[in-house]
Amino acid sequence: MKESLKYQKASDIFSKEPLWIAVNDEDRKEIFRDCIDFVARRDKEKKEEDRKRDIAAFSHVLQSMEQITYKTTWAQAQRILYENPQFAERKDLHFMDKEDALTVFEDHIKQAEKEHDEEKEQEEKRLRRQQRKVREEYRLLLESLHKRGELTSMSLWTSLFPIISTDTRFELMLFQPGSSPLDLFKFFVEDLKEQYTEDRRLIKEILTEKGCQVIATTEYREFSDWVVSHEKGGKVDHGNMKLCYNSLIEKAESKAKDEEKESLRRKRRLESEFRNLLKEHNVDKDSEWTVIKPKIEKDKAYLAMENDDERETAFNHYKNGTSGTTAGSEILEKKKKKKDKKKKNKRSDNNSESEGEIREKEKKKKKKHSKEDRMDDEERGKKSKKSRKRSPSRSESPRHSSEKRKRRESEAD
Missing domain, CATH: 1.20.5 (Single alpha-helices involved in coiled-coils or other helix-helix interfaces)
Known part of the structure; x- marks a missing residue:
């Protein structure tokens, strides 16, 4: 069946x-x-x-x-x-059945591809973990140099390369793809530079807590000891510390200069008031300090002066017909001398030109004037033709032509 x-x-x-x-x-x-x-x-x-x-x-x-x-x-x-x-x-x-056999083969190949991709992915993960570990070890090397103060935000690769290149962690970095040792060094230094604002704030807090103040004569070693001795000072980068020190010193020097200028202005103002006081009491070359002093010692201009030596010195200068050379007047005198010297040098440079150069300039000037005269004559001829067409009987007055000639000569000069 x-x-x-x-x-x-x-x-x-x-x-x-x-x-x-x-x-x-x-x-x-x-x-x-x-x-x-x-x-x-x-x-x-x-x-x-x-x-x-x-x-x-x-x-x-x-x-x-x-x-x-x-x-x-x-x-x-x-x-x-x-x-x-x-x-x-x-x-x-x-x-x-051939179709069944081909289907089984395709399923087997797909499974093999899937297993291969999984193995490849696992291998890539393993390599990435290994490479990340090598980078982390190299970064630990940079951090150790930073803790020792050898690597700062102001460090250069050329200066630290002899130290870094001898470490095995540097050599391992050379045998893997991705960021190079130089790249990681630059990234590390950039991070330190970006830390400057925080380090500056921390330094100011430390100085405030310690009651220390940076003045124009403060040395970096003293400043560094203030910061490092504090418990938070270990977090501060030495390069940023140096930059902060330079900034504070610059401010202190600027402040000292401003104070010095203000003191100088105040001193000149007091001297001027004191001279006016002497002028009111008719001080001349025959006047004596011992005679004038009792008369003015209760006056504000007298009391404003710091001591008797300055008062007597100002008195003698006024008596001898001079008001004393202040720092400001010295500066003005120096500037005046420099200007006079520059003018003198300029005149001497002009006089030192050779006779040939002077003649050459005169020739060029004459050519220029003759060319301008020709152009003016042509233009004047055209205008005269137009004027004849408009009014044949009218002619240009001698006065008008002479004025034009004078104006043309002045323009040429």
């Missing part, structure tokens, strides 16, 4: 069988159809079981073959399979 067997053919085959004859024709046909359906289901189930068995066996064979990788093509796989003893023993696999 097969699924393809027809009822007429079955009737010819079983016509002499007693069971076949014992059943009427209608019942035989119905029973035959039921039997055919059963055989069809049975054969289909068996075929599906055989297919699943072959697929599992073929997949197992592929997995056991190391020669087949994620790069292997189907044509290459077929040649490898026929050379494999395990595949050769399974004769049933030779008659396996």
